[in-house]
Amino acid sequence: MTDMRLYTSLSKFRYLDRNYSFKYLFIAFVGVHIPLIGIITFITLSDFTSLTPGMVILSTLGFTLVACAVTLLMQNALARPIVETKNALIDYLSNKKLPQLPTDFKDEAGLLMSNTCTALQELDNLIKEKRDFIYLLSHDLKTPLHNVLTITHLMKEDTDNDSKEEYINLIRQSTQYQLQLITSVLNLATSEFTEGNEPHVLFLEPMLSKVLNDHSTSLQNKKLQILTDVAPTIQIKVNDELFSMALSNLITNAIKFSRRNSEVMIRAAVMDDHIMIRVIDYGIGFTAANAPSFEPFTKSSRSGTMGESSNGLGLYFTRKIIKYHGGSLIAESEGDGKGAKFIIKLPLPA
Template sequence: MNDMRLYTSLSRFKYLDRNYSFKYLFIAFIGVHIPLIGIVTFIALTDFTSLTPGMVIFSTLGFTLIACGITLFMQNALARPIIETKNALVNYLSNKTLPELPTDFKDEAGLLMSNTCTALKELDNLIKEKRDFIYLLSHDLKTPLHNVLTIIHLMKDDINNDSKEEHINLIRQSTQYQLQLITSVLNLATSEFKEGNILQLINLEPLLNKVLKDHAGSLQNKQIQVLADIPENLQVKVNEELFAMALSNLVTNAIKFSTRSSEIMIRAVVMEDHVMIRVIDYGIGFNESKAPSFQPFSKSSRPGTDGESSNGLGLYFTRKIIKYHGGTLVAESEGEGKGAKFIVRLPLAA
């Protein structure tokens, strides 16, 4: 910022770099001494005997006016950090544009710029997080509702009501899951994604079984069999509710893009420095141009094999959740019609 050249120059001097008021005092000191220096110089270069009182008075006033002008100009230039900070705030409030203020100055004005940048970035992230939670809530609430509709459809086809109790239990499980999901997401909207939250050691196998139960209706509707290969007593250090959402989204995605009467394989293995979880389907797959982007409302999102809608929010939030746990999520496929693998890597539980 060229407008801050004076402030930048003064910040290079010792004793002026960490105190903004000292910079103003330095400029005021120069301004006060300009008339004195000017008068001394004027007298030294002029025949003393030819000076009249009027010449001394008018020369003093002239040098004082010049000093005032220079001092005001320099003080206005020195105020640029505050002005730039004000402009940055106004610009953010008007256009939601994050500022690019310098953050390496150590005095009060420098700290004001640095803290303003930090505060606005945190505010912007908070706004995005709240918006994302709204998307998450609207997206993930569809899963249990879709399961209920699927089960109701199956009940209509079951003329003899042979599976009535089983279907009722599945509906009860889906509605309970939906209530838990609403509570969880509303809690998450306040503080769950903050750093420093305590994660717990959770057995992966029972957590996965619970997730698969919640998807029993969709699996039965497409006649899909899930083959799970999870080492006994394998533990992961996670937030249980969040990680269950991530697994649920991956299972939902696998069901959505699997063909009828196919299989889904879920495998977990302990590697040298991480736990790897793979959710493998043998459905439509993808080539490089149609690979999941993990971005919300991505244009690469495709409908499922039964026409299920897809907007990419599930995978977007799944990666967000995995990243929150210090892990990674990638998608692999050998091409169209060759299925897909979604690979989760989590740090080993300490």
Template sequence: MKSRLLVYKKLDFLKKYSLKFLFISFVGIHIPLLGIILYLISVEKNEVTPLEIIILALILTLVATSITLFLLNELLKPLKMIQEGLDQYIQTKQLPDLPEHYQDELGQVMSKLQNTLEQLQHLLDEKHDLIALLSHDLRSPVNQIKGLVALLQDSEEELQQEYLQVMDGLCTQHATLLSEVLFMLKQEEENTAHKVFEYVDLIKLLDECIQEHHTSLEKKDVSVSLTSSVDNVQVNMERTFFQQAIRNLLENAIKFSFPKGAIDIRVETVSDQLQIHIRDYGMGFKPEVAHQLFDKFTRQGKKGTFNEPSTGLGLHLTKKIIEQHIGRVEASSEGQGKGATFTIRLTQWKSMSKTMDVFSVEN
């Protein structure tokens, strides 16, 4: 499609679409005048007759009109491309390939339209993935619970407790999945609206997340230490989403920690970058699969040390949230059984003091 815009591309030095039309019209209007002037210069004046001037003017006007109409039609091709691209997407859901580098008004329209259609397609893909997830993973636990209820009614008393524990685990898995799906839908909805960012005390927020998980930490007898080499560090964030990202990483660390294990949360700076490290000493993973952990519905998901379920959504959500905060999140591990470290790297932060005093919280 882009190869069709030869004339539009040649006139890209004019930064306004209206100037392109004006330039072509100006050239078209002056072709007859320039032609007549050149003709008069090239011949003797006494050899020129009025009839010749009239005929030449008519011919040059016809030529200029044809050239001008052709060029104006070429200049309208971006509009035709936009129409064809929209028709193509509506009929086949195939994304057009509109150019995005032109600077005039129409170029900006093409760029924004291309980006909008790509985002729309991404949302549609997300919707299809969620439908597939809901149709399978939400229906399966319900059927399992129904089967267990039937077994429970006819089972001996010593088996009933076992069945009830299985049902409790299925309900927990069901609730976790619903929570993450609903949060993903909420995030996609919030992406279309204006988010309110503010500077929030990072240490206080991390401490709140630790306290929220007191029960699950106590259940595994896992301790958490929080240290910071930056005093009174403030991060520019949308609090609800950023806190959810921290929760996801902390829940992940707890899930894969061994009983009586430990989790270290460390805040530090490297150059102008703020880093948050969340390290556990649990199950770990093979180093070569680190990048796959953040894929949606990743196959690298596995059950925790207490058979906690994995939905394959938590780390994917975390990655998206951190990227929306102009940061990135990375995972590393020395291997299975050697723990894992998840690191958030941020650039939008400030500190009221540059001292290196250590702030520590023990769970």
């Protein structure tokens, strides 16, 4: 950081600390009076009778030049906050480096530095959010597409015409879910919320039933049984599509790490100050050393019990969605082979 000692020193004086223009006026005032003070001092210390008009003129010019030089240097030093802010903007645009400008000054230059830091930090976060949601879109679009591919394969192998209508309904459900997913994620990524996309109070049980229905093919493939303990009166305040996506990710995760012919339990309860939703599987579990990470693209991602792959984004975005709704998400397990619990806590609907 370039020297800003003059600006810092002047900011310690009353009336100068909150007004940047007063600092310039103060320096100009001092600069204007340097020649006058110099001439008075020169005449006082000299033999007045020996002074000639030429000596007075030369001394006045000399003090004036010195005053101009001192004033320009001080004003240049006082301009450092603006120069530093300019350099910080250039550095961010060129290298994406966030500035480290001081933020505790109260005048216009101080507010400029503080607001620049805040604006660039928010811009940087926004850029990361946009990138994250692009990854989210590419990640979660795979689930309905895989369902459609699986169903079309079953249709090709199944010669029973009575099953065709069921397959067509499943394809329709998957494609509708995919369209809702695209709309919801793009709205969130662009921050273009309409009234219909804002969180609203709804019953949890119908939402959960719909999400489970979307996973019926995957459940059948692993011969898994879903057990639910959700009171029909439980209400949550969420964006329907986004929170459905979060539930879908957790159920996908539970299916992936469950063994064939086992169970997945989903429970929900109203607590004193929050709503708790638990997605419980009895699969491979985890220890503290290999606990699931909520960070993107983590190297700790594990394959499912049937070799299902993971790109390390599902849990990351699930937690982001739950945090967006003011909630929290944690994972628990008693160890390898002892299953896992993913616990959502949401605020009570207002």
